[in-house]
Amino acid sequence: MIWQLDLLILLMVVICAIATITIRDLLGAAIVFGAYSFLLCLLWAEMGAVDVAFTEATVGAGISTILFIAAIFRTTRRSKD
């Protein structure tokens, strides 16, 4: 519980969240969303919720990023309409 570290990680989480919804490129947005999940996992581990942090690291940063990328590979670069 070091509040300086908390504040730093929280700032980076907010930056990553804003970047995820701002980036136009789908693959880039998925990767930044993975970074967001991992920073959130760091924040939870730092706050003492190790079990939640573990779930976030495996599911949020691992599997959901892979599933997003697998879904993005089924799309095309430019929209048809």
Add this chain to the structure above:
Amino acid sequence: MKSLQALAQNGGGDNLILQTTIRLTVPFIQLFGLYVIVHGHYSPGGGFQGGVLLGAAFILIALGYDLPTSKRYFPVRTNAILANSGALIFAGIATLCALLGGYFLDYSILTRLLPIDPIEWRSLGIFLVEVGVGLGVMCIMLSLYWDMASGGQMEEGL
């Protein structure tokens, strides 16, 4: 991204460094997943997280090589059988507790089956249920990826 897509579709994505790294790291990921499941009841982690780790090891094989390779290591039929038996282990143990006269998921009543200390049965019961959860989650995560990457065809994909 279009060139990446074309690369993934005509199988030109074979990368020696990537494949060697995956071949070296997959056993350690699986060992860590088993550790997380087995130590789930007195340390962070548990059946769900360990199952996700075990599934991620097979997803890594599918990502680095291709979909048929991961299906050779872990056939679709085995996947279906293990996923269903995982759910069966969880629900079976929970229902067995209820049938023996206790509450749903109250493992201490299982002492009527095998006479050891009820407190030890609580610890053992959590472990058995978490093995079931881990099996189910591993198979469902892998088949989610297979369906997602191949558009439901299960033949060609990432």
